[in-house]
Amino acid sequence: WIFLQINGIAKEANLNIFTYEGTANQTTWLFIMAANMGFWSLLAVDIPNITRYLKAPTNEKGWFKRNKNSYIPHLLALPTVQTFMGVIGAVSFLATGNWNPIEVVQEITTGWLMVVILLMVVLAQWSTNSAANLIPASLTFVNAGAKWNFSYAWGIVLAGVIGTLFQPWAILDQLSNFLGYYGATMSALAGVMICDYYIIRKRRLNVKDLYNPKGQYHYNKGVNWAGMIAWLVASAVAVYFLEYMYLVGFPLAVALYYGLMKFWYLKKYPQAEVESKFSDDYLGTSADRDWVIIPELENETAEALNKDRVVTTSNS
Template structure:
């Protein structure tokens, strides 16, 4: 670890090469279907329908989904262009050691999401076993379901894509079935799903409720917006393609079309569930509105949906972060287990009732990081990155004992101001974080700590796939040369 920063070069964190990028547009779209069917989103719909009509809930959800999808796609270019994961690139705006502070927040948040989704899946499994065999022990189901998901994730990204290929069409079909079942139940209760509102609001109160739904949806996916490079580094993209839209086609289709449509549908089901049975808890809603084989199949959908979401959107990002913090002593499979343990001890069965309020807080904190990444990557470095030094303990990203104070101060200010305006938290976090970081980094911090890509803005030296580079080859060669030098000494 003390030897030239070898721990920064953990094999799981090296840039992904062009040959290793095996997820195409359709593959990512399928993964998004699996990721976006998250039953925790029921809470957004259930809360929103108390004060807004279903058409307004749908509109607000679509706006929030598209906005956060734009953030995802912008930040995901880091993975497309340079093959870098989130915790590795974070060394640029936060420092080689400072990166661990926001990364831990992101990793723990993802682990808690894993726990919450596993809890819903376990309740569904328990419901299925209860139907078939009279079995009733949801906590045992919780532990077994967690173990299965962690094992699946430890097998790698291709295993996850294969599971999503299987799960996605089943999930889509059964989601439609789920909507119809709940809508019919609501109609039988005398409620028109398109006009019913529990406590209608007007004027400014209605606008505030509308914005809360937008921000809740942005907060819901803010973790993945910051961490998209961890996934996007595996996406297929053409070498030497200078057109940003052509290079990011895989992301654009997945994050701006598939995710908003799927997420909006799930939030809609949550709203209809509340109309049907006065509860947005998906398991409770289904058990009150369906029975027999119909209930069993709908519960199976919940299991598949939570499994597919957790592996891609929660466990992989969290494990990558924990592997980065632990270095070679914490390989990816061990980091997967750490993420699972955190998700379990977070007691996710207590989180669902406070989810919307938590999303407004989380959204502001995490979108401030997204804003900082945007300012650092696009506005200051203009997509050029001295990738080699990201893996050097004493390189340009060491800054002040491993800390970039511009990033840490901007994150603190962005997070605090965002939560002073919770109705607009995600937007405030993004813009304040970006603005404060841009000013501090450009006019203060990088005057003290020069950056090679700013002093010599060479596309040929500091762009990745656009210039035809595979950074992994360069870094591995340096590792070999360093080992030879150490052996000679």
């Protein structure tokens, strides 16, 4: 409906948006899409916090079948809808000089239509901001405060308080620059994550060591310097090519991280799933295995085994 309204304004200005040809001084379509990728970059790297609640079929190793409950909604929701949102914004800018179609439509509507628009704005903030801004920050606080059973509700409160203290309204005049730098650093982080899980480990994890502070993922005093170096270098290059940050930072981080891990860090800190030649022992439901790790039971089992060894030794 908004698109049709904006298109009507364009027609009144004798502008056909379907045959319009831009000039060299105008923003390119690729730049707009790159900017949108930067806008959604935090949600992209945090999406495992949401998708971990999805059901996956047992004994299914095929990526497409296992992840259909994840990638189908993502393809339908983000690329398709966000592209159309970009189209509406572009048409709005061409027709009126204002990239915000909501503001444009507000100027030409009255009565109940204005109520509908305001309702749409409220729902958009409720849904989009919750997913893109509140959930990542809240779950970060929940994970950091796991030792103290920090709840999700308190995570939301803390995210809201800290977000307010940082005065986000102060960056509105520089929003494009902020999202550019922000998207550049997040694009490199996404590259490291994707490379580590899909290329280095081939979707296998040593789950027990994830919960072992001194396990294989401890690396050098808790820091994986291969990942840090790849992230920092790729982020810096993405910032330098700020207009296309995600298209630069992501592939560069993948390449750097793969090289550093393959020829340096894996030799220094061997990873069980890689050393095993990617054994199915490090898979979960795709190999019909549900990981249940209860430290108290493991300790009791260890103590019982030790007692058996003592008895056996004394009897012999």
